[in-house]
Amino acid sequence: MTDDRRQVLPKPVPLDPPARILEDWDEFNAAVHAAKDATHRFHPGPQNLDHGIVEEMVTAALAVAGVFTPPPALASLDPECCTALCLPYDAEQFDAEMFGVWQQCGEDPGHDGDHEGDVGWADGLPGTMPARPVGDRAGRH
Numbered sequence: 533m534t535d536d537r538r539q540v541l542p543k544p545v546p547l548d549p550p551a552r553i554l555e556d557w558d559e560f561n562a563a564v565h566a567a568k569d570a571t572h573r574f575h576p577g578p579q580n581l582d583h584g585i586v587e588e589m590v591t592a593a594l595a596v597a598g599v600f601t602p603p604p605a606l607a608s609l610d611p612e613c614c615t616a617l618c619l620p621y622d623a624e625q626f627d628a629e630m631f632g633v634w635q636q637c638g639e640d641p642g643h644d645g646d647h648e649g650d651v652g653w654a655d656g657l658p659g660t661m662p663a664r665p666v667g668d669r670a671g672r673h
């Protein structure tokens with residue numbers, strides 16, 4: 533877990549309950565630790581699952597239960613593109629590759645109209661975040 537992921541961000545538009553987006557990374561990290569502890573109960577010893585693999589497993593498992601990770605930090609986004617984000621949260625609409633994985637708009641920063649990437653969306657929909665000014669990129673900790 534890098535400090536980048538702890539960066540304070542504006543909140544995304546909430547999902548329709550009971551689905552929800554985690555408020556911060558602490559709950560997610562607790563779930564990752566619980567998953568690792570459970571693994572160790574079945575396979576005690578020095579072998580460890582890769583932390584990144586456990587994070588992916590927990591992300592996928594939580595998403596199926598309607599609980600999604602917080603949006604990625606501004607610093608981790610592609611600096612060449614619009615910073616608007618969209619969470620594909622409908623399991624019937626998205627395949628496993630995209631479901632529960634935040635998507636960044638692929639258009640130029642400051643573009644007009646709706647956001648486009650592997651999915652298209654408009655600001656204000658549940659699970660979206662509008663583009664943030666590049667000046668925010670310095671981050672707030």
Ligand SMILES: [Zn+2]
Nearest residue numbers: 614616637647
């Ligand atoms: Zn955009």
